[in-house]
Amino acid sequence: MQPYLLFTVFVAAVLGLRSIPVFGADEAVLKPRVPIDKLEEARTWANPFEATPENIEKGKAIFHGKGFCVTCHGKDGKGLGGDIEPGILKGPLPRNFTDKDWQAARTDGELFWILKNGSAGTAMAPFIPLVLTEEEAGHVLLYVRSFGRQ
Ligand code: HEC
Incomplete structure (x- = not known):
């Protein structure tokens, strides 16, 4: 690293400018959440439901209802945690589903895997099969995807 760049980073860190940590966070968000040895298999899952308005609406009802996804997402x-008491969530904040880079970085299969297994070390718990059936998960993921088209 060039000395002047190092100096800039140092000054930015001292002044508490947020740009550098924010860049870091963006990259951290794009990093796969499925463990590397499960990734290939996870990516083979395809959502059996089409993104019709009716199916997206079903997903929305689950997001707000029995899935209680809305509480965190x-x-x-x-x-951004608007509905959450500060300090309740340990680990990273819930994902920004309107982030198009994040949407493009993930396959449906990876999202489905997270709904089945949770994201280790975060507040994102497994929902299938205790809270959601696989069918309901398919619908709710259509709704999650719809945020990326807004
Ligand atoms: C208790 C809070 C909480 C609830 C309830 C919750 N989530 Fe999450 N969710 C999180 C957090 C925190 C993350 C970020 C995890 C990470 O960074 O690995 C996350 C991440 C995700 C991801 C992204 C994983 C990735 O690959 O980047 C998806 C998809 C997701 N949640 C879907 C849902 C759905 C659908 C529901 C409802 C069925 C739900 N979540 C309910 C907290 C929650």
């Missing part, structure tokens, strides 16, 4: 899908 928010009405707007941005997951």
Whole structure:
């Protein structure tokens, strides 16, 4: 690293400028959440449901209802914790589903895997089969995907 760049980073860190940590966070979000040895298999899952308005609506009802996804991911899908008491969530914030880079980085299979297994070390718990059937998970994922088209 060039000395002047190092200096800039140092000054930014001292002044608490947020740009550098935010870049770091973006990359951290794009990193796969499925463990590397499960990734290939996870990616083979394809959503059996088509993104019709009716199916997306079913997913929305689950998101707000029995799945209680809205509690952490928010009405707007941005997951900024507006509905959550500060300090309740350990680990990273819920995903911003409107982030198109994140949407493009993930296959449906990876999202489905997370719904089955949770994301280790975060507040994202497994939902299948205790809370959601696989069918309901398929519908709710159509709704999650719809945030990326807004
Ligand atoms: C208790 C809070 C909480 C609830 C309830 C919750 N989530 Fe999450 N969710 C999180 C957090 C925190 C993350 C970020 C995990 C990470 O960074 O690995 C996350 C991540 C995700 C991801 C992204 C994983 C990835 O690959 O980046 C998806 C998809 C997801 N949640 C879907 C859902 C759905 C669908 C529901 C409802 C059935 C739900 N979540 C309910 C907290 C929650």
